[in-house]
Amino acid sequence: EADIYQTPRYLVIGTGKKITLECSQTMGHDKMYWYQQDPGMELHLIHYSYGVNSTEKGDLSSESTVSRIRTEHFPLTLESARPSHTSQYLCASSEESEQYFGPGTRLTVT
Amino acid sequence: RKEVEQDPGPFNVPEGATVAFNCTYSNSASQSFFWYRQDCRKEPKLLMSVYSSGNEDGRFTAQLNRASQYISLLIRDSKLSDSATYLCVVTSYNQGGKLIFGQGTELSVKP
Numbered sequence: 001e002a003d004i005y006q007t008p009r010y011l012v013i014g015t016g017k018k019i020t021l022e023c024s025q026t027m028g029h030d031k032m033y034w035y036q037q038d039p040g041m042e043l044h045l046i047h048y049s050y051g052v053n054s055t056e057k058g059d060l061s062s063e064s065t066v067s068r069i070r071t072e073h074f075p076l077t078l079e080s081a082r083p084s085h086t087s088q089y090l091c092a093s094s095e096e097s098e099q100y101f102g103p104g105t106r107l108t109v110t
Numbered sequence: 111r112k113e114v115e116q117d118p119g120p121f122n123v124p125e126g127a128t129v130a131f132n133c134t135y136s137n138s139a140s141q142s143f144f145w146y147r148q149d150c151r152k153e154p155k156l157l158m159s160v161y162s163s164g165n166e167d168g169r170f171t172a173q174l175n176r177a178s179q180y181i182s183l184l185i186r187d188s189k190l191s192d193s194a195t196y197l198c199v200v201t202s203y204n205q206g207g208k209l210i211f212g213q214g215t216e217l218s219v220k221p
Contacts, residue, residue: 031207033208033209039151041213042211042212042213042214043154043197043211045208045209048208058208088151090153090154097142097144097159097201097207097209098144098156098159099156099209100156101153101154101155102153103152103153104152104153106151
């Protein structure tokens with residue numbers, strides 16, 4: 001079983017609020033990823049990191065930002081949440097090709 | 111054209127049926143291939159890697175055809191618990207090893 005955690009699991013928040021979605025892993029993986037997935041739709045990569053102080057934007061443009069100050073921690077921040085940000089956000093990490101996913105954060109912006 | 115394309119679903123099959131999923135990829139530099147399983151409202155989990163020689167894990171068989179850029183997953187004697195969305199996944203050196211996910215094929219196994 002993979003040791004990758006996300007908090008909160010569910011978040012309902014009002015428009016304009018700043019939010020940070022937490023992701024941490026205890027496997028010592030250098031590579032970490034954030035995906036966005038709407039119900040019944042495919043996964044879209046929005047950010048990734050290949051190590052400390054390394055972050056890149058993914059294939060889907062996102063208004064969120066990420067940081068990687070520690071190997072085990074890869075938080076995602078939305079400065080001003082909007083209803084269009086309502087989605088599920090999945091964090092993953094990998095050492096080689098296989099990615100291990102966290103349980104996800106289901107975000108609803110009202 | 112999407113980089114990874116899968117059979118459109120959903121597949122509705124009775125228990126005990128054999129079902130096959132197909133997947134094609136467009137990047138000839140792809141080097142690693144996987145099938146992931148995603149249950150409703152859950153995170154994806156690795157089902158199996160796909161090797162050039164083909165590989166089997168119990169009731170599941172995965173095949174890779176590099177010449178045709180085609181991957182398949184066969185599920186024999188399907189169970190109710192096999193109901194999920196199956197994701198075809200590809201990585202490429204020239205994309206930094208990122209996973210490229212297909213849109214998924216939904217399987218529903220009925221009693």
